[in-house]
Amino acid sequence: MTWAIWITGLPGSGKSVIAEKVRTLLEDLTDVKRLELDEIRKFITPKPSYSDAEREIVYASLVYMAKLLVDSGKPVIIDATANRRRYRQRARETIRDFAEVYVQCSLDTCIERERIRKAVHAPTGIYKTAKTAGAPVPGVNVPYEAPDKPEVVVDSEFMSVDECAEKVVAFIIKQKWC
16 A cells, blocks of 8 residues: 655754664565655755745655555655645545644754764755845744644654654554555
C-alpha cells in the first residue's frame, strides 16, 4: 500500500531528524522515499526569495512529486514546514492515503536549535535573518498555521527524536499502510 505523510512544524522543530528516523524505522517494512523540501528547493528555486508566489509554486511542485511517487507505488514522507494550511490541504486533496504529522515545539526552542544545528540542506541563520525588515520567517515574520486536525502530534520539546518517530511509525502501522 502506498501513502504519504507530511511532517510539518516550525523551522528548527525537528522535522528533518524525525522524518529520517521514521524512514530508518520503516526500512525493514517498506521502501519509503523522503522528500526533504530544503534539498528539493535548491533545484526548483536555486536563489529562493521565499515570497508567497514562490512558495505556492514550490509547495505545488512538492505535492505533485509526492503524488507521482505514491501513484507509482512508493510511500512518501514529506519533510517541509509548509507555513500555510492550504499547502498541506492540497496534498490531502490529491493523495488518497495521506496524513499530517505536527511537530509541536516552542519558538524559543526552535530558535535555539536552529542556531546550533548543522543542517545539510536547510539554510542557516533563519531566525537571525528574522530581525531584518521583510524577512519571510515562518512563525516570526510570516504566519505559521498549525494543522487543524493532524493525524499525529508529537512534541519535540519534551519527546526524544526516537519517541516522536516511534509514534509516527505506530500510526502508519495502525493504518495498515505497512
